[in-house]
Amino acid sequence: MATDPKLHRRSSNRWQNWHETYAVDAGRRYELHPGSGGLSPAKFxxxxxxxxxxxxEAKAEGKVLRAxxxxxxxxxxxxxxxxxxxDTTYANRKARLSAGAMDAGFAGDADGLLLVQCGVSIFExxxxxxxxxxxxxxxxxxSNGQTFVGAMSTGTHGSAIDHGGIQSQVVAIQLLSAGGQNLWIERPSKPVASAAFVQDFGAELRRDDDLFDAGLVSLGLLGVVHSVVIETRPIFLLSASQFEHPYDDRLKQAMRTLDPAGIDIPPEVQVPAGNxxxxxxxxxxxxxxQDTPTRVKLMYEEPFPATHQIDYRLQGKYGAGFDLPGLVGKFxxxxxxxxxxxxxxxFDMQLKLFANEKGTWGETFDFTTPRSQTAGxxxxxPADRCIEALDLAIEAHKQFGPAPIVFACRFVQKSPxxxxxxRFEPSCVIDMDGLNSMNTHLVIERxxxxxxxxxxxxxxHWGKFHDLTGGRLAASYGSDLDRFRAVRSALLSTPADRQTFSLAAQETVIGL
Amino acid sequence: MNSLPKAASVLVLAVLVSACSTTHFFVVQEPLRAGGPERASADSFGGAIEKTEVLECESNAVAEVRVKRDFFNSLIGAITLGAYQSTSIEYVCSKSEDDEVPVLGGSERGEEGQDGD
Known part of the structure; x- marks a missing residue:
């Protein structure tokens, strides 16, 4: 028998994040369950x-609500x-949109759209x-354990060089906010859903670029993102290779320009002739x-062959114990x-050399063995300053390290x-990943x-370790920060509204 | 030179602690994890006493279980000749899957614009 959506209040208020970098005693913990029997507008x-x-209720009690x-x-x-x-993770319903759901001005392929509720994970x-x-x-x-909405709300980047961050795939956002606001937000230049469809969801259609851009990466400061509509693409294969390459001028030029055509790609790596x-x-x-070659990973797009068997299954294997990274870090x-x-x-164990390993996107970026007590x-x-920044990072490590850390450079287009x-066109992202130790944090700050x-x-990155100060935040985001604040003030018009969707860790620096 | 005794003591302690700790990780092949790890009690006093621990998973399904036994648990177990056994259990609930993924928006094709996929 079909059941309705419900909230479940957990008995324990203790909460911890996945990587076990912090834990809190919440005031209350709830789970949003979608009910059984398939998604319908009524259930939504x-x-x-x-x-x-x-x-x-949270507002009346003077409590902060964090989804x-x-x-x-x-x-x-x-x-x-x-x-x-x-906890939104149970709310994992999906739906396709028919041509009848589309606004008359919609110019894309409705078949490629997918509505995902807030708890749908990347794997799903x-x-x-x-x-x-x-x-x-x-x-x-x-990794594939994050919810799409969570990864979007923190601006997760990836490394697809002709795409922006994960949020660049979003074309509509359903935002629930204070005062009973149930908003369906789209870009005026890219209308998606018809007014009748949005009304079926009990939402109010708002086509507003500022609101959309604020809602894409909102850190939970505007309300609860209940669902989003994403644009997908036809399936394809990735042919992945990882090889050694000296940190020389050719590689540096490739990193500045996002064009590795001039580097020494080993002959066994199959580079598509046409692309x-x-x-x-x-x-x-x-x-x-310093003399250790870098590890370069390249992935090329290939057509998806009908004979390819998709397999996401985990294989049993030995790995680091959950406490081991922290123990080694302290050691x-x-x-x-x-x-x-x-x-x-x-470095050698984690970054093995291989050539032409084929997989779909989901097979390539699959389950990550949980790594507690790691840090990143x-x-x-800006990509044209990638090498300057990386050299400064290497120098900072030389001066203030050693720390159990490596630097990974990834590249994406400017993200909405x-x-x-x-936010740079294009961006070089320097990931500083390692074991959670004092030295790691020291080097990152240096x-x-x-x-x-x-x-x-x-x-x-909002979701990784940062030590934002007001000065750094203003320097990073400039007038975009003012735009975000203006949207928030308009949406959450009273101090109590803003208090409900506040974030203590950022409160002092964002000044919200 | 002062760092040498410190290093040796840390190394000995680390080896001692890590060598006497075990972690078992049980996970389904395609986990649909919901929420973060929750802790369950797993202390027992003597073989005849058994307590049923009901895991709080609204979905009635568990995605993964971690079983950890550290040096101190093992030591206490040995001192009490096995009468007291303590193990740390963590579990992650699983969410349910879509019954179907509907196509929405064709109001002429079904109640409230829903039809089956």
């Missing part, structure tokens, strides 16, 4: 009403001490699109040994002379959203300081 309305009622997804973020951007936490989207629809995401982060531009480009540098804090040796070993930060810089951190001192523009 009911689900939205439950959330809208919860928003008003959380896969809790993948390292930084304190989701759960918050004493806040009411709404991959599996549905690739196995049942012959379609694919164009980009995502490197030599890779879909994905990544360079990983081991800062512990290396105490015995830092061993850091270069151990990090270099990990990401800085986006007022608070999108990949890298930020070095960029500040050199006057290199940069912005930081």
């Amino acid at each position: 309305r009911k689900s939205a009403e439950l959330v809208l009622d919860l928003i008003e 959380v997804g896969g809790t993948w973020s390292f930084s304190q951007v989701s759960g918050q001490q004493d806040a009411w936490i709404l 989207i991959n599996r549905y699109l690739e196995k049942e629809r012959g379609r694919s995401l164009a980009t995502s982060g490197a 030599p531009r890779p879909y994905f480009f990544q360079v990983v540098v081991n800062p512990h040994k 290396l804090d105490a015995v830092d002379p061993l850091t270069p040796l151990l990090t270099s070993k990990l 930060a990401s800085l986006a810089v 959203g007022h608070l999108a951190f990949t 890298v930020r300081s070095a960029l500040d001192a050199a006057g290199i523009e940069y912005a930081q």
